[in-house]
Amino acid sequence: MNKFTSILVISSVALSFTYCSSGSKISKSSSNAAKGLKDYYKDYFLMGVAITPRNLKGEDSALIVNNFNSVTAENAMKMGPIHPKENEYFWKDADAIADFAKNQGLKMRGHTLCWHSQAPAWMFKDEKGDTVSKEVLLQRLKEHITTVVNRYKDRVYGWDVVNEVIDDRDSVFYRPSIWYKICGEDFIMKAFEYAHAADPKAILFYNDYNTENPKKREKIYQMVKKMKEKGIPIHAVGLQGHWSINNPPREELEKSINMFASLGLPVQVTELDVSVYGGRQGGQLSQGQRRDTTTVFTPEMEEPQREKYKMIFDVFRQHRDKVTGITFWNLYDRYTWLDGRGRKNFPLLFDINRQPKKAYWDVVNFTPEKAPANKQVL
Numbered sequence: 117m118n119k120f121t122s123i124l125v126i127s128s129v130a131l132s133f134t135y136c137s138s139g140s141k142i143s144k145s146s147s148n149a150a151k152g153l154k155d156y157y158k159d160y161f162l163m164g165v166a167i168t169p170r171n172l173k174g175e176d177s178a179l180i181v182n183n184f185n186s187v188t189a190e191n192a193m194k195m196g197p198i199h200p201k202e203n204e205y206f207w208k209d210a211d212a213i214a215d216f217a218k219n220q221g222l223k224m225r226g227h228t229l230c231w232h233s234q235a236p237a238w239m240f241k242d243e244k245g246d247t248v249s250k251e252v253l254l255q256r257l258k259e260h261i262t263t264v265v266n267r268y269k270d271r272v273y274g275w276d277v278v279n280e281v282i283d284d285r286d287s288v289f290y291r292p293s294i295w296y297k298i299c300g301e302d303f304i305m306k307a308f309e310y311a312h313a314a315d316p317k318a319i320l321f322y323n324d325y326n327t328e329n330p331k332k333r334e335k336i337y338q339m340v341k342k343m344k345e346k347g348i349p350i351h352a353v354g355l356q357g358h359w360s361i362n363n364p365p366r367e368e369l370e371k372s373i374n375m376f377a378s379l380g381l382p383v384q385v386t387e388l389d390v391s392v393y394g395g396r397q398g399g400q401l402s403q404g405q406r407r408d409t410t411t412v413f414t415p416e417m418e419e420p421q422r423e424k425y426k427m428i429f430d431v432f433r434q435h436r437d438k439v440t441g442i443t444f445w446n447l448y449d450r451y452t453w454l455d456g457r458g459r460k461n462f463p464l465l466f467d468i469n470r471q472p473k474k475a476y477w478d479v480v481n482f483t484p485e486k487a488p489a490n491k492q493v494l
């Protein structure tokens with residue numbers, strides 16, 4: 117399909133949707149409905165996207181429903197936003213996304229129950245302002261996890277239980293976060309136990325970035341292996357997938373998928389984006405790196421990004437017996453969490469006008485395998 121016809125198809129799809137202001141199902145006429153990402157990949161894995169309440173109406177919601185069969189809340193279920201005070205939860209945004217998912221028949225991943233970032237300050241302090249004991253912190257963690265997991269039991273099929281506890285430095289194993297300083301590694305193990313007790317059916321993930329870095333991957337592998345040996349209810353590994361035009365190399369990505377799968381765990385890519393800039397995690401600036409204020413998506417950005425997308429989806433398809441889901445971190449290039457670092461980024465498959473980019477067609481144009489491999493059904 118050339119660029120012109122693809123634009124026509126997409127526009128006609130947008131027109132065929134009827135928008136509803138409330139929670140009713142967004143319908144599309146079957147006669148001229150174009151295939152979306154989820155349809156091309158229906159025999160492979162779930163296709164997901166991280167969203168905010170802003171995305172739940174109008175053309176954004178149509179783009180979601182046409183292309184994805186799974187959603188994640190970009191921020192709304194994190195500890196700080198959802199549990200701002202000890203005796204106060206803020207459910208509105210998370211409920212809106214979870215209800216949307218249910219009404220539209222989409223699966224939902226829960227993100228995230230325990231993380232050093234976006235955690236509320238009250239969690240770690242007593243009424244005098246002193247740091248709480250390990251017992252108090254674990255009790256608070258239990259209360260938090262039990263309450264949140266219980267509330268979304270009927271809508272969330274799996275949780276990123278613990279996020280980013282492995283350190284990036286080769287010589288340090290665990291990140292010295294406040295959680296770790298107060299509890300040692302016990303908070304990691306306990307978080308999984310609390311989540312499992314609250315919803316025994318939920319698939320429980322450990323989730324991290326830079327999982328293709330050999331040293332960090334080895335540490336994650338060792339931690340997960342130990343958890344499995346101790347009987348901790350961990351069921352899957354999430355590779356965040358904040359990648360860029362020059363990372364990760366194919367061999368390292370394959371090694372990561374194979375290594376975690378060798379522990380008997382399925383793998384998901386939970387936060388995929390491909391930054392158009394080189395550099396660290398998702399193309400964030402490293403110290404001393406020059407700021408680039410380019411605001412146009414140029415062919416110099418597009419070509420290497422297409423290559424990277426082609427490669428990673430080829431790897432995902434090859435490993436479809438181990439990979440159960442791919443989730444993009446944001447919907448289209450108008451807004452990405454990678455903006456606001458002194459430069460605009462364009463890391464997704466839909467452009468700033470919600471149109472599929474060339475990389476989209478690269479990702480969906482593949483020869484389907486005859487017999488999809490068996491794997492754990494979600």
Ligand code: XIL
Nearest residue numbers: 190191227228279325356358387453
């Ligand atoms: C990001 C959100 O996209 C931003 O809106 C927020 O300001 C910071 O967090 N790893 C994760 C995600 O697990 O929760 C992060 O999301 C991106 C990195």
